[in-house]
Amino acid sequence: MNGARRARDEKQGDEAEHPDEEDMIESENEAGFGDGGFLGRLGWVSMRRKVLGVGLGYFSCVLILASMLGPTLQKQFLAVGLIHLDQGTPGKEFPPNLSVVTPAQEPGVLVLPFNPDIIMVDSRTVPPLVYAVENITLAKTLSNLSDEAMRELLLLANMTYEERQAYFDSIAMEAEARQNSSVPAS
Amino acid sequence: MKELAKSELNLLQIEIVEELLSGRRTIAELVEAIYSLRRGEAGYGTQYSRVRREILRMESEGLVVSKGLFGRQRPYALTQLAVAKLTSIQGVETGLCLSVFPRIDLAVYGVVLALGAAAVVLAGKETAPVLSMLATLLFVFTAGIAVTRFIQTLRRVT
Numbered sequence: 001m002n003g004a005r006r007a008r009d010e011k012q013g014d015e016a017e018h019p020d021e022e023d024m025i026e027s028e029n030e031a032g033f034g035d036g037g038f039l040g041r042l043g044w045v046s047m048r049r050k051v052l053g054v055g056l057g058y059f060s061c062v063l064i065l066a067s068m069l070g071p072t073l074q075k076q077f078l079a080v081g082l083i084h085l086d087q088g089t090p091g092k093e094f095p096p097n098l099s100v101v102t103p104a105q106e107p108g109v110l111v112l113p114f115n116p117d118i119i120m121v122d123s124r125t126v127p128p129l130v131y132a133v134e135n136i137t138l139a140k141t142l143s144n145l146s147d148e149a150m151r152e153l154l155l156l157a158n159m160t161y162e163e164r165q166a167y168f169d170s171i172a173m174e175a176e177a178r179q180n181s182s183v184p185a186s
Numbered sequence: 187m188k189e190l191a192k193s194e195l196n197l198l199q200i201e202i203v204e205e206l207l208s209g210r211r212t213i214a215e216l217v218e219a220i221y222s223l224r225r226g227e228a229g230y231g232t233q234y235s236r237v238r239r240e241i242l243r244m245e246s247e248g249l250v251v252s253k254g255l256f257g258r259q260r261p262y263a264l265t266q267l268a269v270a271k272l273t274s275i276q277g278v279e280t281g282l283c284l285s286v287f288p289r290i291d292l293a294v295y296g297v298v299l300a301l302g303a304a305a306v307v308l309a310g311k312e313t314a315p316v317l318s319m320l321a322t323l324l325f326v327f328t329a330g331i332a333v334t335r336f337i338q339t340l341r342r343v344t
Binding site (some may be wrong): 012024044045047048051052055058059061062065066068069 | 242243245246247248249251252265267286295298300302303305306309322325326327332333336339340343344
């Protein structure tokens with residue numbers, strides 16, 4: 001206790017004797033040999049802590065951005081994953097010209113026709129809901145499908161692969177004809 | 187040392203740097219080497235606090251770093267940044283970076299944030315899936331670059 005007090009007294013005495021020297025040191029350091037950037041103005045915290053703090057804040061922002069992108073990436077890669085999974089199943093063929101149909105009045109709901117099944121993907125939810133043909137009734141309940149979309153899905157489910165392809169071809173031709181008729185003749 | 191004296195270091199900092207160039211030193215060892223004072227001698231406390239204050243100041247500038255986590259008698263050492271700055275005084279080009287955050291690093295960090303924001307905005311629009319994927323992939327790639335650059339920065343001051 002006495003030692004500490006003596007040291008403090010000595011320090012005060014010394015500072016009183018050489019006030020100019022302290023001022024000189026302070027003014028010299030204002031010029032700054034070290035990093036004079038924004039980190040230099042953060043006080044006497046060690047540079048290691050400053051860098052760690054800035055890095056922590058910055059990479060938190062990057063992680064927040066990445067987490068915002070997560071669900072979107074999940075949606076975008078899901079269909080690709082499904083296709084690859086299905087290709088590995090024996091007895092199932094990946095159709096060469098895969099058609100993706102959006103049932104009427106149901107944007108965000110995709111129907112992928114596989115041989116011999118169809119798969120419905122409801123991408124309006126995160127994660128997306130995926131149904132096989134056996135679960136179409138469940139799909140109606142969970143995805144709140146309209147009666148029109150339900151009829152269309154049941155129609156597709158009861159078709160053979162060839163019939164389904166013909167049905168999709170006819171839909172595509174109808175759409176093309178509609179598009180051609182809407183374009184004014186030049 | 188003459189070149190050091192012309193630099194922006196004050197005399198005490200030059201003495202400290204000179205000692206630390208020989209190896210790691212605790213504050214008590216620095217006081218003993220610079221002022222030839224041992225614990226208990228008159229004036230030791232004053233000089234100890236003066237050296238400690240100067241060490242803290244240099245630590246805040248990223249020139250020295252304590253190599254111990256706990257205890258009062260932690261050894262201090264010069265950082266890569268300090269070595270780069272000291273060698274640059276004599277005009278030696280070592281290839282070491284003279285700044286904690288170089289401008290190119292700041293540019294990389296900015297690009298990462300911009301690409302991340304662009305990817306988030308584009309992900310909301312279903313009209314540009316290719317652009318969205320491209321922005322996302324670039325975001326992940328540049329984020330990797332940013333991480334490596336940050337690790338280099340951290341090593342420069344530790």
